[in-house]
Amino acid sequence: DCAADYIVSSYIPSITIQRKAQEQLQLSVHEHHKALLVAESNALGFGALPHASAEVELIHNVLPKSVRVIDAVNEAVDMEGTIKQFFDASIVHMACHGRQDKDDPLSSGFILRNGILKISDLMGLKIPNASFAYLSACQSATGDDMLPDEGLHLAAAMMFVGFPSVIGTMWPMNDEDGPVVAETVYKAMFKDGSGTIDYDAIPRALHTAARRLREEGAHPSRWATYIHLGV
Template sequence: MQAPSTVVQLALLVLLVLPGITYQFVRERRRGPVPGERDLGERVLRAIVASIALDAAYAIVAGPALVRLAKAEAEFLAARVAGATVLTGRDATREAVLDALPSAGWVHFACHGYSDPANPSDSHLVLHGQAPLRVVDVSRLRLSGAQFAYLSACDTARTTETLSDEAIHPAAAFQIAGFAQVVGTLWRVDDAVAPSLTQQIYTDLLSSGADTAAAAVHRTIRALRDRYPNLPSLWAAHVHFGA
């Protein structure tokens, strides 16, 4: 097995095998080590296989719940924004989103996000169907009526150690397209916390106007930080771009 050559590759390898390593550890603690399984390469392979199985099980079990959470975000906003165009389920395709963006002053995405460290322009939001909404797709747009975009997804403002001073991610793409204010995330967000955080930000934002989006995000994050000071992973990922 070739050793990882970068920090990103090493981190991806750790994330890939961590569930399987945990499984192997618990398994050996319960029944003891097996002489034929002491080879490091074989144990890593077993950890990877176990990780794939565990990740697949998580997707099957948690998938419907995550869809319900995203739908709850859409329903919350639709009830508070008159005339909102709502695209959920089979309606939320790349083509439908691109068609709707030119007439939208505010946009909100509640979906999965994917960051591609090797090719940041291919980072994207996962929509229904086979075609995602990529950074390059959004950055090519010129939206004169754009005002505010909220990307409630993982890694929408993530950079890499090789491009740490360059902003190539979905949040930046929406700014390039014309959105003066964008809310994104620096890393993977907690699926249970994100909808509640979204509701609090919009409750503040809709009561004070779009020109205070930065303040709305700041106040909401500060309140969550005060409540969970030792858990920055819950509140520190969300950031505001623009003015």
């Protein structure tokens, strides 16, 4: 037995960020979402992620018709375009490599076609419609070993800029698991098909997806890496 047999876990980087998330939640209960789905399968100097583009396509097909979807896949992924689309996105999904810089946490980021989208880049963004961010990237919720009480990672940064609910990973994830886990989450959060996000369903769906991997015999490093932060 383990804790996952009895509880659904969700975490917060700090009380201050959690309060901000609760305030933002009141503003993000609507049916007119814009989803930015980013997939970078072949970043220069990094291993291929053959399932990243399939993950984004699957999510696109699962989302309600009322959600306006912007796909940015491989050649279409670049720093400037991604940052521009962030401004009015309410849902952001990043399927790419993540980079954790323990010497300079603010330089941690997402590996895109022409550079790294860093925490320092994200911290300056104002995203009024921010609702949900899914960071399907390695180490997107990995903190600094020397500063265990500080949430200096990509998932916390997404909460800081306004996303009240975030999914990340605490260590390298299995590329094959990405589409499976993501499908479970997005189906659950839009279960009634109305286009309104069911925030309570997000951590529960992540828990369900992780449990399925566990029941299938997956190594704990595959299913335990996923983490939900926020509300």
